[in-house]
Amino acid sequence: xxxxxxxxxxxxxxxxxxxxxxxxxxxxxxxxxxxxxxxxxxxxxxxxxxxxxxxxxxxxxxxxxxxxxxxxxxxxxxxxxxxxxxxxxxxxxxxxxxxxxxxxxxxxxxxxxxxxxxxxxxxxxxxxxxxxxxxxxxxxxxxxxxxxxxxxxxxxxxxxxxxxxxxxxxxxxxxxxxxxxxxxxxx
Amino acid sequence: xxxxxxxxxxxxxxxxxxxxxxxxxxxxxxxxxxxxxxxxxxxxxxxxxxxxxxxxxxxxxxxxxxxxxxxxxxxxxxxxxxxxxxxxxxxxxxxxxxxxxxxxxxxxxxxxxxxxxxxxxxxxxxxxxxxxxxxxxxxxxxxxxxxxxxxxxxxxxxxxxxxxxxxxxxxxxxxxxxxxxxxxxxx
Amino acid sequence: xxxxxxxxxxxxxxxxxxxxxxxxxxxxxxxxxxxxxxxxxxxxxxxxxxxxxxxxxxxxxxxxxxxxxxxxxxxxxxxxxxxxxxxxxxxxxxxxxxxxxxxxxxxxxxxxxxxxxxxxxxxxxxxxxxxxxxxxxxxxxxxxxxxxxxxxxxxxxxxxxxxxxxxxxxxxxxxxxxxxxxxxxxxxxxxxxxxxxxxxxxxxxxxxxxxxxxxxxxxxxxxxxxxxxxxxxxxxxxxxxxxxxxxxxxxxxxxxxxxxxxxxxx
Numbered sequence: 001x002x003x004x005x006x007x008x009x010x011x012x013x014x015x016x017x018x019x020x021x022x023x024x025x026x027x028x029x030x031x032x033x034x035x036x037x038x039x040x041x042x043x044x045x046x047x048x049x050x051x052x053x054x055x056x057x058x059x060x061x062x063x064x065x066x067x068x069x070x071x072x073x074x075x076x077x078x079x080x081x082x083x084x085x086x087x088x089x090x091x092x093x094x095x096x097x098x099x100x101x102x103x104x105x106x107x108x109x110x111x112x113x114x115x116x117x118x119x120x121x122x123x124x125x126x127x128x129x130x131x132x133x134x135x136x137x138x139x140x141x142x143x144x145x146x147x148x149x150x151x152x153x154x155x156x157x158x159x160x161x162x163x164x165x166x167x168x169x170x171x172x173x174x175x176x177x178x179x180x181x182x183x184x185x186x187x
Numbered sequence: 188x189x190x191x192x193x194x195x196x197x198x199x200x201x202x203x204x205x206x207x208x209x210x211x212x213x214x215x216x217x218x219x220x221x222x223x224x225x226x227x228x229x230x231x232x233x234x235x236x237x238x239x240x241x242x243x244x245x246x247x248x249x250x251x252x253x254x255x256x257x258x259x260x261x262x263x264x265x266x267x268x269x270x271x272x273x274x275x276x277x278x279x280x281x282x283x284x285x286x287x288x289x290x291x292x293x294x295x296x297x298x299x300x301x302x303x304x305x306x307x308x309x310x311x312x313x314x315x316x317x318x319x320x321x322x323x324x325x326x327x328x329x330x331x332x333x334x335x336x337x338x339x340x341x342x343x344x345x346x347x348x349x350x351x352x353x354x355x356x357x358x359x360x361x362x363x364x365x366x367x368x369x370x371x372x373x374x
Numbered sequence: 375x376x377x378x379x380x381x382x383x384x385x386x387x388x389x390x391x392x393x394x395x396x397x398x399x400x401x402x403x404x405x406x407x408x409x410x411x412x413x414x415x416x417x418x419x420x421x422x423x424x425x426x427x428x429x430x431x432x433x434x435x436x437x438x439x440x441x442x443x444x445x446x447x448x449x450x451x452x453x454x455x456x457x458x459x460x461x462x463x464x465x466x467x468x469x470x471x472x473x474x475x476x477x478x479x480x481x482x483x484x485x486x487x488x489x490x491x492x493x494x495x496x497x498x499x500x501x502x503x504x505x506x507x508x509x510x511x512x513x514x515x516x517x518x519x520x521x522x523x524x525x526x527x528x529x530x531x532x533x534x535x536x537x538x539x540x541x542x543x544x545x546x547x548x549x550x551x552x553x554x555x556x557x558x559x560x561x562x563x564x565x566x567x568x569x570x571x572x573x574x575x576x577x578x579x580x581x582x583x584x585x586x587x588x589x590x591x592x593x594x595x596x597x598x599x600x601x602x603x604x605x606x607x608x609x610x611x612x613x614x615x616x617x618x619x620x621x622x623x624x625x626x627x628x629x630x631x632x633x634x635x636x637x638x639x640x
Contacts, residue, residue, distance in 0.1 A: 012245045015245035016259040016263035016525070017263070017266060017270060018521065019259070020259050020522065021522070035269065071518055072206070072519040076519075077519065082219045083208070090509060096509050097501055097505040105501075116498060116501055118462065119458045159515075160508075161512060172500065172503060206521045207521055258524035259524070261526060264526045277535075278534045283543075284545075284547065290541060291545050292568065293569070293572050294575055326615060326631045329614055329615070339572070347541075353569065356542040
């Protein structure tokens with residue numbers, strides 16, 4: 001095919017690129033196939049059109065933290081899962097709590113995590129999230145020992161299908177709203 | 188979604204499964220999402236229908252040795268390849284000099300180039316310029332061994348933004364300058 | 375270990391005499407039972423929630439007493455697990471003792487000694503719930519499946535850039551080294567001749583025999599170009615790259631690439 005000329009051809013190129021990518025593609029990356037012959041505004045418009053074209057079909061075009069990707073609609077997840085029954089184990093509670101602290105309280109040190117959870121942090125937990133590229137070190141706190149500060153990455157957001165941290169479920173205090181502490185008589 | 192009931196729903200499930208698989212899926216694997224509620228004959232028919240549905244679109248459903256897979260139509264390969272361009276290397280000095288000799292002294296044989304540069308010509312250098320369609324063989328010199336005569340091509344001129352070889356930077360100042368006739372012998 | 379663990383604890387007067395059933399853990403497996411908690415805060419939270427205590431109004435004595443029982447069991451069974459829990463006991467006892475102390479008028483404004491504990495419990499509970507929410511979220515590779523259809527990978531060769539300045543520089547360095555180039559005149563005109571030599575050779579590769587006049591497009595080419603063509607042919611002949619033949623005077627002149635002669639004539 002020569003360089004795409006019509007809107008239809010451009011949409012086909014974008015579809016081909018996105019359906020084969022296996023990961024989110026940024027706007028800059030999505031401009032590359034057009035070798036300088038496409039405006040960002042046009043690209044955005046085309047992406048919106050493709051998104052609309054795929055309404056009610058097997059896949060959906062979604063924008064996540066690091067770009068655009070096609071993913072199977074949630075309702076098909078169970079059927080896809082049946083192809084490969086052995087699935088990745090889910091994280092332990094300790095791991096999830098550690099991840100939650102980093103996600104909601106970032107940037108945090110290991111000391112902060114230990115303070116919140118009341119127990120020592122298992123280094124393997126940190127390592128598994130670093131290996132998955134869900135967390136990384138973003139600096140050091142300027143206190144003695146200069147402990148590393150951890151934060152979640154763009155990949156973490158991508159993998160949860162989020163565009164930004166603000167899309168995380170809001171953290172809730174189940175306890176009743178602020179009640180002034182009444183000094184109770186010693187029991 | 189509950190178990191797919193209609194032909195349309197089944198096709199959507201198959202599409203989702205195939206587009207996210209990342210590898211060809213056998214008929215047996217493709218039956219798994221339907222948890223025993225689909226005949227092989229039905230599956231084959233649905234695959235044929237999906238294949239037809241995608242006619243003229245960005246992807247094609249293809250049967251390969253180990254099963255079925257969606258793949259981008261061949262005409263989109265160049266656009267997909269542009270997403271991750273490989274880093275541009277630079278030509279070595281030897282390559283540039285070889286190219287310069289062909290450009291300025293064409294048509295020349297490898298022997299000519301070797302005589303001018305005083306060293307053997309690396310065949311890879313010639314090959315990379317031939318692959319780039321910057322040089323080609325325009326004949327053979329009628330001497331023993333009948334060596335090939337190389338010349339630059341129109342693509343070479345196009346790629347350098349020239350209309351003809353006469354637009355190559357002239358180097359008259361060099362030719363006019365006297366080059367000592369005798370090699371200055373060691374004193 | 376006895377099948378029924380005696381836990382001497384009372385919360386709001388309720389006797390807690392066995393390991394809570396709602397954990398689905400065999401009562402003889404204290405270690406596992408304690409492993410089910412993520413630490414002293416988790417255990418405290420459990421005790422508070424289990425007995426529906428108001429987290430903002432913790433009865434310190436009861437809580438501390440019950441907590442200490444757990445710690446005591448831990449000390450018996452699995453000491454290394456107890457460190458974090460012991461620290462918490464110390465904190466609970468400290469809070470309790472501060473609450474028992476009579477408050478002088480001067481420090482009436484002192485914060486409730488339980489405040490810090492309550493703050494930590496609330497923060498931990500919030501994180502605990504957030505962790506559950508995270509776990510419930512669709513994840514890549516589990517609920518989220520990304521399109522990754524196959525494509526033919528063509529190695530997109532990125533050729534290096536070459537400017538003609540570079541080419542000239544390369545040429546100059548060749549000239550500098552090759553002293554025998556003094557015989558050649560290299561310049562605009564000659565380049566053009568050499569280009570036309572290549573052009574003539576290319577045509578002769580396609581049409582093995584070419585009539586002399588066919589090489590000259592008199593209608594379309596300007597005089598300089600025609601001259602250059604002629605020079606190119608002469609140079610090709612001189613270098614033995616083409617053969618120029620004529621059967622007799624005034625008959626057509628034919629050009630043939632020297633290397634094509636063998637195949638075409640014999």
